[in-house]
Amino acid sequence: MGVGIEVTNLNAWYGTNHTLQEINLNIPANHATALIGPSGCGKSTFVRCLNRMHETNPIARVTGSVKMGEMDIYAGAKPVQIRRRVGMVFQRPNPFPTMSIYDNVASGLKLNGYTNRRVLDETVERSLKKAALWDEVKNDLKKKSGASLSGGQQQRLCIARALAVDPEVLLMDEPASALDPVSTSKIEDLIFELKSQYTIVIVTHNMQQAARVAEKTGFFLNGRLVEFDSTHKIFTNPSDKRTEDYITGRFG
Amino acid sequence: MLLCALSIFGIVVLIASELVLRSDLAWKAFGIHFFFNAETDSYTHLPLYWDPVNGHFSALPFVYGTLVSSFLALLLAVPLAVGVAIFLTEMCPRALRGILAFLTELLAAIPSIIYGFWALAVLTPLMREYVNPLLVKYLGWSGFFADDNPTGLGFTSAAIILAIMILPIISSLTREVMVAVPHSQREAVLALGATRWEMIRMGVLRNARIGIVGAIILGLGRALGETMAVEMVIGNTPEIHRSLLANGTSMAAVIASEYAEAVSDLHRSALTEIGLALFVVTIIVNALARVLVWAVTRGTPARLA
Numbered sequence: 001m002g003v004g005i006e007v008t009n010l011n012a013w014y015g016t017n018h019t020l021q022e023i024n025l026n027i028p029a030n031h032a033t034a035l036i037g038p039s040g041c042g043k044s045t046f047v048r049c050l051n052r053m054h055e056t057n058p059i060a061r062v063t064g065s066v067k068m069g070e071m072d073i074y075a076g077a078k079p080v081q082i083r084r085r086v087g088m089v090f091q092r093p094n095p096f097p098t099m100s101i102y103d104n105v106a107s108g109l110k111l112n113g114y115t116n117r118r119v120l121d122e123t124v125e126r127s128l129k130k131a132a133l134w135d136e137v138k139n140d141l142k143k144k145s146g147a148s149l150s151g152g153q154q155q156r157l158c159i160a161r162a163l164a165v166d167p168e169v170l171l172m173d174e175p176a177s178a179l180d181p182v183s184t185s186k187i188e189d190l191i192f193e194l195k196s197q198y199t200i201v202i203v204t205h206n207m208q209q210a211a212r213v214a215e216k217t218g219f220f221l222n223g224r225l226v227e228f229d230s231t232h233k234i235f236t237n238p239s240d241k242r243t244e245d246y247i248t249g250r251f252g
Numbered sequence: 253m254l255l256c257a258l259s260i261f262g263i264v265v266l267i268a269s270e271l272v273l274r275s276d277l278a279w280k281a282f283g284i285h286f287f288f289n290a291e292t293d294s295y296t297h298l299p300l301y302w303d304p305v306n307g308h309f310s311a312l313p314f315v316y317g318t319l320v321s322s323f324l325a326l327l328l329a330v331p332l333a334v335g336v337a338i339f340l341t342e343m344c345p346r347a348l349r350g351i352l353a354f355l356t357e358l359l360a361a362i363p364s365i366i367y368g369f370w371a372l373a374v375l376t377p378l379m380r381e382y383v384n385p386l387l388v389k390y391l392g393w394s395g396f397f398a399d400d401n402p403t404g405l406g407f408t409s410a411a412i413i414l415a416i417m418i419l420p421i422i423s424s425l426t427r428e429v430m431v432a433v434p435h436s437q438r439e440a441v442l443a444l445g446a447t448r449w450e451m452i453r454m455g456v457l458r459n460a461r462i463g464i465v466g467a468i469i470l471g472l473g474r475a476l477g478e479t480m481a482v483e484m485v486i487g488n489t490p491e492i493h494r495s496l497l498a499n500g501t502s503m504a505a506v507i508a509s510e511y512a513e514a515v516s517d518l519h520r521s522a523l524t525e526i527g528l529a530l531f532v533v534t535i536i537v538n539a540l541a542r543v544l545v546w547a548v549t550r551g552t553p554a555r556l557a
Binding site for chain 2: 051053056058080081082083084087088090092094095096097098099107108111112158161162165
């Protein structure tokens with residue numbers, strides 16, 4: 001089951017570039033939340049702050065507080081512990097090319113020290129089913145490499161890999177932007193399925209996508225959160241002029 | 253320009269044909285047994301491999317010496333070189349990285365005679381006084397470290413100097429293939445909650461392993477053909493001993509030390525045949541290595557250090 005995320009006064013820098021400024025928002029548990037905005041507005045940086053991936057870049061810096069359930073991820077918790085509770089799916093599918101499909105999905109479990117064959121088998125099957133990939137790959141789980149699948153399948157494999165460690169939060173950084181329309185709609189269906197069990201935060205360039213999958217939407221511009229409200233409100237009656245200009249296509 | 257390019261092929265063909273023609277005499281005399289043959293000395297009853305004065309020649313001790321010293325060198329150099337590469341790509345502060353990478357590659361530019369000289373002046377006394385006695389004391393039971401060579405020369409000394417010489421090749425190529433692993437692979441592993449070491453193992457080494465094998469084989473190719481430094485410290489004794497501290501010899505070393513003073517045409521031809529064998533083996537090893545490295549680094553743009 002997912003947990004809510006409470007972000008207070010979050011600031012992030014790349015070198016001297018202040019990429020996120022004073023972000024405050026509450027992401028509800030077990031719902032999908034979309035983050036939209038033009039390129040370079042800080043939305044990707046924001047999700048990368050939620051699992052402390054931002055700071056894997058040596059010139060990056062973060063201040064502020066992020067609470068995930070009772071866990072304060074910038075006070076006391078280790079990045080490694082946090083990332084085990086927060087799954088992440090990236091823009092470009094990045095399965096491990098030297099591993100079989102099975103090993104790709106099991107990789108997170110193996111990192112966590114699970115070696116029991118039966119547990120691994122069950123989790124791999126469950127995760128692939130959740131990612132709607134099971135039927136397509138069940139016959140060559142151990143024969144085919146993760147890289148031999150199509151782009152859309154690879155992305156669903158990455159989702160299965162993230163789900164296998166049973167995270168509470170699933171971060172998706174433009175998960176469909178490198179995919180064709182059919183694969184994109186499969187990923188969207190999947191998000192729709194998964195959001196009752198996980199807290200999903202999805203960054204997207206595609207406003208229709210945000211409207212289709214998310215209950216809540218945040219609009220980022222120049223490193224600031226301009227508006228955060230129900231998706232319906234953002235797309236029909238935004239309170240901020242800049243949000244309206246963006247969703248009506250006047251810039252971005 | 254085309255002629256310039258063709259001259260490369262020309263040179264290879266000339267070398268190969270010359271080696272084949274000049275080794276003809278030995279090939280006719282011994283055939284394939286040249287590489288396996290051993291006679292027993294009628295006087296000492298010990299195996300006799302190489303007796304130029306009596307016209308008896310076998311390449312066996314040279315092949316043995318080359319293989320033993322090269323593989324021992326790999327055993328020493330590979331962990332060190334991969335460690336250097338991991339440090340340089342994944343852990344090293346940016347400022348230090350350039351200097352370290354430069355210094356490692358500078359090691360490759362030192363002439364091998366200088367390595368040999370250093371080995372004679374520094375390494376062999378060190379081995380004789382300190383290292384060999386320790387090896388004999390603690391590992392002597394294995395039979396690989398016997399206390400019968402008081403010189404400090406031998407396979408182990410040759411392997412150590414070879415290891416230092418192939419370190420820069422292996423580490424710089426390993427670094428290259430590790431840098432070629434896409435950043436998204438590292439992020440994928442980190443996002444699963446991996447520690448830095450797990451990330452290196454699963455995200456980097458695993459993806460780069462074919463290229464690393466290539467780098468190791470390329471190091472092997474260099475070690476097989478290395479002449480001067482080995483000749484200076486290996487002891488130049490055409491014998492086969494189980495002890496890694498014993499004196500031995502190598503294919504390249506025997507050609508360097510005997511060719512100019514060969515006692516007969518057959519002697520000269522036998523040396524040439526050893527050269528031919530070395531030529532063929534190093535070409536195959538190098539080609540294999542290049543293919544493996546290429547398989548990993550192709551399609552990635554060249555990057556600056």
